[in-house]
Amino acid sequence: xxxxxxxxAEDYSQWYNELVVKGQLADHSAVRGxxxxxxxxxxxxxxxxxxxxxxxxxxxxxxxxxxxxxxKSLFEAEEKNAEGFAKECAIVTHYRLKSDPDNKGKxxxxxxxxxxxxxxxxxxxxxxxxxxxxxxxxxxxxxxLLINQWANVVRWxxxxxxxxxxAEFLWQEGHTAxxxxxxxxxxxxxxxxxxxxxxxxxxxxxxxxxxxxxxxxFAGAEDTxxxxxxxxDGKALQAGTSHFLGQNFAKAFDVKFSDKNNKLDYVWxxxxxxxxxxxxxxxxxxxxxxxxxxxxxxxxxxxxIVPIYKGEEGKMLVDNKAIEIMDGLxxxxxxxxYDDNDNARPGWKFAEHELKGVPVRIALGMRDLxxxxxxxxxxxxxxxxxxxxxxxxxxxQKLLEDIQQNIYDRALAFRTEHTTEANSWEEFTSIxxxxxxFVSAHWDGTAETEEKIKQESxxxxxxxxxxxxxxxGKCILTGNPSTQRVLFARAY
Amino acid sequence: xxxxxxxxAEDYSQWYNELVVKGQLADHSAVRGxxxxxxxxxxxxxxxxxxxxxxxxxxxxxxxxxxxxxxKSLFEAEEKNAEGFAKECAIVTHYRLKSDPDNKGKxxxxxxxxxxxxxxxxxxxxxxxxxxxxxxxxxxxxxxLLINQWANVVRWxxxxxxxxxxAEFLWQEGHTAxxxxxxxxxxxxxxxxxxxxxxxxxxxxxxxxxxxxxxxxFAGAEDTxxxxxxxxDGKALQAGTSHFLGQNFAKAFDVKFSDKNNKLDYVWxxxxxxxxxxxxxxxxxxxxxxxxxxxxxxxxxxxxIVPIYKGEEGKMLVDNKAIEIMDGLxxxxxxxxYDDNDNARPGWKFAEHELKGVPVRIALGMRDLxxxxxxxxxxxxxxxxxxxxxxxxxxxQKLLEDIQQNIYDRALAFRTEHTTEANSWEEFTSIxxxxxxFVSAHWDGTAETEEKIKQESxxxxxxxxxxxxxxxGKCILTGNPSTQRVLFARAY
Numbered sequence: 001x002x003x004x005x006x007x008x009a010e011d012y013s014q015w016y017n018e019l020v021v022k023g024q025l026a027d028h029s030a031v032r033g034x035x036x037x038x039x040x041x042x043x044x045x046x047x048x049x050x051x052x053x054x055x056x057x058x059x060x061x062x063x064x065x066x067x068x069x070x071x072k073s074l075f076e077a078e079e080k081n082a083e084g085f086a087k088e089c090a091i092v093t094h095y096r097l098k099s100d101p102d103n104k105g106k107x108x109x110x111x112x113x114x115x116x117x118x119x120x121x122x123x124x125x126x127x128x129x130x131x132x133x134x135x136x137x138x139x140x141x142x143x144x145l146l147i148n149q150w151a152n153v154v155r156w157x158x159x160x161x162x163x164x165x166x167a168e169f170l171w172q173e174g175h176t177a178x179x180x181x182x183x184x185x186x187x188x189x190x191x192x193x194x195x196x197x198x199x200x201x202x203x204x205x206x207x208x209x210x211x212x213x214x215x216x217x218f219a220g221a222e223d224t225x226x227x228x229x230x231x232x233d234g235k236a237l238q239a240g241t242s243h244f245l246g247q248n249f250a251k252a253f254d255v256k257f258s259d260k261n262n263k264l265d266y267v268w269x270x271x272x273x274x275x276x277x278x279x280x281x282x283x284x285x286x287x288x289x290x291x292x293x294x295x296x297x298x299x300x301x302x303x304x305i306v307p308i309y310k311g312e313e314g315k316m317l318v319d320n321k322a323i324e325i326m327d328g329l330x331x332x333x334x335x336x337x338y339d340d341n342d343n344a345r346p347g348w349k350f351a352e353h354e355l356k357g358v359p360v361r362i363a364l365g366m367r368d369l370x371x372x373x374x375x376x377x378x379x380x381x382x383x384x385x386x387x388x389x390x391x392x393x394x395x396x397q398k399l400l401e402d403i404q405q406n407i408y409d410r411a412l413a414f415r416t417e418h419t420t421e422a423n424s425w426e427e428f429t430s431i432x433x434x435x436x437x438f439v440s441a442h443w444d445g446t447a448e449t450e451e452k453i454k455q456e457s458x459x460x461x462x463x464x465x466x467x468x469x470x471x472x473g474k475c476i477l478t479g480n481p482s483t484q485r486v487l488f489a490r491a492y
Numbered sequence: 493x494x495x496x497x498x499x500x501a502e503d504y505s506q507w508y509n510e511l512v513v514k515g516q517l518a519d520h521s522a523v524r525g526x527x528x529x530x531x532x533x534x535x536x537x538x539x540x541x542x543x544x545x546x547x548x549x550x551x552x553x554x555x556x557x558x559x560x561x562x563x564k565s566l567f568e569a570e571e572k573n574a575e576g577f578a579k580e581c582a583i584v585t586h587y588r589l590k591s592d593p594d595n596k597g598k599x600x601x602x603x604x605x606x607x608x609x610x611x612x613x614x615x616x617x618x619x620x621x622x623x624x625x626x627x628x629x630x631x632x633x634x635x636x637l638l639i640n641q642w643a644n645v646v647r648w649x650x651x652x653x654x655x656x657x658x659a660e661f662l663w664q665e666g667h668t669a670x671x672x673x674x675x676x677x678x679x680x681x682x683x684x685x686x687x688x689x690x691x692x693x694x695x696x697x698x699x700x701x702x703x704x705x706x707x708x709x710f711a712g713a714e715d716t717x718x719x720x721x722x723x724x725d726g727k728a729l730q731a732g733t734s735h736f737l738g739q740n741f742a743k744a745f746d747v748k749f750s751d752k753n754n755k756l757d758y759v760w761x762x763x764x765x766x767x768x769x770x771x772x773x774x775x776x777x778x779x780x781x782x783x784x785x786x787x788x789x790x791x792x793x794x795x796x797i798v799p800i801y802k803g804e805e806g807k808m809l810v811d812n813k814a815i816e817i818m819d820g821l822x823x824x825x826x827x828x829x830y831d832d833n834d835n836a837r838p839g840w841k842f843a844e845h846e847l848k849g850v851p852v853r854i855a856l857g858m859r860d861l862x863x864x865x866x867x868x869x870x871x872x873x874x875x876x877x878x879x880x881x882x883x884x885x886x887x888x889q890k891l892l893e894d895i896q897q898n899i900y901d902r903a904l905a906f907r908t909e910h911t912t913e914a915n916s917w918e919e920f921t922s923i924x925x926x927x928x929x930f931v932s933a934h935w936d937g938t939a940e941t942e943e944k945i946k947q948e949s950x951x952x953x954x955x956x957x958x959x960x961x962x963x964x965g966k967c968i969l970t971g972n973p974s975t976q977r978v979l980f981a982r983a984y
C-alpha cells in the first residue's frame with residue numbers, strides 16, 4: 001500500500017508532514033513555502049469556512065472584498081503595524097514581462113515597467129481597509145461597521161510547514177469600526193467567543209481563552225486576545241486572535257466621526273482572524289498512527305459504505321442495499337459516499353478511509369444482508385460492531401454525535417493531564433522537558449523576564465487566561481512578587 | 493438625496509459608473525485599477541458563487557486551491573500562454589522591506605532581499621496547476637481530474653472600469669484533465685452549457701453560445717468557446733469562456749499517463765472561467781435610470797418592508813404585522829429585510845431600495861392594516877398594486893418568479909430587436925452606428941479580413957454561433973465566398 005505512516009512516537013514532526021500529504025489534504029508546490037490545498041483538504045476548509053461564516057453573519061457581520069495590494073505609503077502609515085510585518089513582505093515592483101533578447105522563448109522583467117510606488121501583497125489588511133473606511137465613515141450613523149473578508153494573504157516566512165506556517169495562506173479577517181471604546185472591546189471579546197465556540201464545538205478542540213502579554217501582541221494592537229490549543233506532543237498552538245486596536249488605525253488614516261452632539265472623535269477599531277492554520281491544529285489534536293481523525297461536524301465525508309461481495313448477483317444485492325442506506329443518510333443531511341470502486345479490494349479501502357479519518361465506516365457484506373445487519377467501524381476508537389439495519393440511519397446520526405463528543409472529551413482529558421502548575425524553575429523546566437503541555441506559573445510581569453524565560457526554556461507565555469484566579473506568588477525565574485499565574489508552553 | 497443618476501440617454505458610460513458606486517456595489521480603491529467590493533456587491537457575488545459552485549459540484553467537480561504565485565520559469569513554459577499574458581503581469585521581485593535610513597518612519601524595499609527567481613502573480617493558473625498535475629497523474633485511473641478553484645487573479649490592465657475590467661478580480665477557474673480528446677471536448681462544451689444555464693436562469697441574461705475565431709482564442713487554447721450577452725447600449729459582453737486546451741499544457745509540463753494498454757500519452761486539458769465581470773453584465777443588461785434591477789434569484793435582498801405610521805401605538809401595530817410577514821417570507825426561504833430605521837422617511841427609503849434594485853417592496857401603512865391589505869411595488873415594471881394580506885407570502889413567492897421571468901423576457905426581446913442581418917458593408921456600418929447590437933454577417937474566414945473589419949468598424953467577431961445555419965454568401969468586406977454568417981458587435 002505504501003501508506004504506512006511514521007508513528008508519533010518515532011518522529012512527531014515527520015508523522016505530521018506525512019499525514020498531511022498521504023491524507024490527501026495538501027501538497028508542497030513549486031513555489032517556495034506555498035502549498036497546494038488538495039480537494040479533500042479544501043472540502044474540509046469549506047466546511048470550516050461555511051460554519052464560521054454563518055456564525056459571523058449571525059453576529060451581524062457582512063462580507064466584503066478589499067484589494068490584494070497595499071501601496072507602500074499606506075502600508076507604512078501605522079508605524080508599529082508596518083514595522084511588525086516589514087520583514088516578511090512580498091513586494092510587487094514591476095507590471096510587465098518582455099521577451100528575453102538573449103534567450104528565445106524566455107521572458108524577462110521589463111525594466112521600463114517599474115511601478116512608481118511599490119505594492120505590498122497584504123500580510124493583513126488593516127492599512128488598505130482603514131484607508132477605505134475613511135471614505136465610508138462620517139457620522140455615528142455610519143457605525144458600527146461590521147465587515148469580514150475571506151482572502152489569501154502572504155507572509156514571507158523562512159521556515160514553512162504545510163498548514164502551520166506557509167508563505168501564502170487562506171484566512172478571514174474581520175475589521176470593525178465603533179463609536180466607543182467599550183463597544184470595540186465588547187466586539188473583540190465577542191469574536192473571541194465565536195472562535196472558541198467554533199473550535200470547541202465543530203473542531204472538537206478545547207481551547208483556553210486569554211490575553212497576550214505586550215510582547216506577544218499583534219503589531220498595532222492595544223490588546224490581543226487569543227485562543228490557545230494543546231497538541232498531542234505537548235506543544236501549544238495559537239488557534240485564533242482577536243485584537244482591540246484602540247484608535248491607532250483611525251489616527252494613522254485620519255478616520256473621524258461626528259457623534260450625536262456633533263463632536264468629532266477618532267473611530268475605535270477591532271480586527272480578528274483565523275486561517276488554514278486551524279487545519280494543522282485539527283490534525284495534531286486528534287489524529288493517530290493510522291491516520292487522520294476527522295470530527296464528524298466538519299468532516300468532508302462522515303460515512304463511507306464499503307461493499308463486500310462475490311459475483312454479479314451478489315454485487316447487485318449489495319449495491320441495492322447500499323444505495324438505500326446512502327439515500328436514507330443523505331435525507332438526514334449526512335455526507336456519505338458509496339465506495340463501489342471495482343479496482344480496489346475492501347482491505348485497501350478500509351486502510352484508505354482510516355488514513356483519511358472518515359468517522360464511520362459501514363462494511364456491507366452478503367451474509368450481513370441475510371441477517372439484516374451491517375458492520376460499523378468507528379474511526380475514533382477503532383471499535384467494530386454489528387448493528388441491525390432497522391433504523392440504521394438514525395443510529396448513525398446519533399453515533400456521529402457520540403464520536404464528536406468523544407473526540408472532544410479525549411482532547412480535553414489530554415489537556416487536563418498536560419496542564420501542570422510549576423512553583424520553581426526546576427519544576428518548570430522538568431515539566432517542559434518531560435510530559436510538556438501547558439505550565440501554569442508565576443511571572444513577575446516584566447518583558448525582560450518573559451524574554452529570559454523564552455531564551456532559557458524555549459517556552460513562551462501563551463496567554464493570561466481570561467477570568468484568571470488571583471493568587472500571590474513568586475516569579476519562577478526572578479522570585480519577584482506576582483499576583484497571578486500565566487500559561488507557558490513551547491509552541492508552534 | 494443626492495442619488496439622482498445620470499440617465500442612460502445622457503451618458504451611458506457615466507450612468508454605469510455612478511450606478512456601481514451609488515448602488516453600493518463597489519468603490520474605487522487607493523490601488524490603481526483595483527476595486528473594493530462593498531458588502532451589497534459582495535452579497536450578490538456570494539449568491540452567484542454559491543449557485544455556480546452547486547452546479548459545478550452537480551457536474552462532478554471538486555474545489556482545490558493553488559498558489560497565488562507562478563515562478564517565471566513555469567510561467568514561460570507554455571509559450572503562447574506566456575506571450576498572451578506577459579504584458580499584463582504583476583511581478584514580485586523582493587521579499588522584505590527595511591527602514592529608510594534617510595527618512596525616519598518610512599520603509600524601502602530591501603535590496604538584499606531580491607528573489608532569485610521572480611514570481612508572477614497568477615493572471616490565470618494553467619501553468620502552476622499543470623505543473624502540479626504532473627505529480628498527480630500517472631495512469632488512466634487518475635483521470636479525469638475535475639478541479640475548480642475560486643481565487644483572485646491579477647491582470648495589469650491600462651484602462652480599468654469597476655467590475656468590467658479591473659487589475660485584480662475574483663473568479664473561478666476550472667482545470668480538468670482527460671484521457672481522450674473526445675472527453676475533453678465534451679467537458680469544454682458541458683461547462684459552456686453550465687455557464688449559459690446559470691447566466692440565463694439566475695442572472696436573467698440571455699446569451700449566445702459560440703466558438704471564437706482563432707484571433708480571439710485564449711492564449712494556449714486549441715478552441716475557445718464563449719457565451720456572449722448584449723448590453724442595453726447595443727454593445728456585446730463576453731460573459732464566460734470555456735477552453736479546449738488540447739495537449740498543449742500537458743506537453744509544456746510533460747504530463748503523461750499510461751492507458752489501459754500501458755501506452756503512454758499526453759493528457760488532454762480544458763479550462764473555463766467566469767468572474768466578477770458578470771456583475772457588470774448584470775448591471776448593464778437590466779438596470780434603468782432609477783437604479784439597479786436585481787434578478788430575484790440572486791438578489792442580495794428580494795423583498796423589503798417599509799413601515800408607514802404615526803405615533804408609538806401605530807408603530808407597534810405596524811411592527812407586529814411586518815415581523816409576522818417577514819417571518820412568513822423567511823420560512824419560504826425568501827431574503828427579506830424590515831427597514832424600520834427611524835432616521836429615514838418612507839420616501840427616502842423607497843428611492844434607496846429602488847436604486848439598489850430590490851425586486852419587491854412592501855409598504856405597510858396603518859390604513860392598509862385596517863383593510864387587511866398592503867401596497868406592493870415591483871422594481872422591474874415600477875407597478876404598484878394593493879393586495880390582500882391573506883396568503884401574502886405565497887403571492888410574493890410567485891411574484892418573484894414572475895419578475896425573474898419578465899426581466900429575462902425583456903432582455904431577450906431587446907436582443908432579438910438588436911440582432912440584425914447585414915448583407916453589405918454599408919448596411920453593416922449603418923447598423924453599428926445606428927441601433928447597434930449583434931450584426932449577423934458573412935465573413936470570408938480569414939484573419940486578415942477580421943482584423944480589417946475591426947480596424948474600420950471597431951466591431952469584432954463575437955463568435956461563430958454553435959449549431960450555426962450554413963448558408964452561401966459573400967463576405968461583407970471582401971466579397972469573397974462564405975458558408976455561414978458570424979456574429980459581429982462592438983464589445984466591452
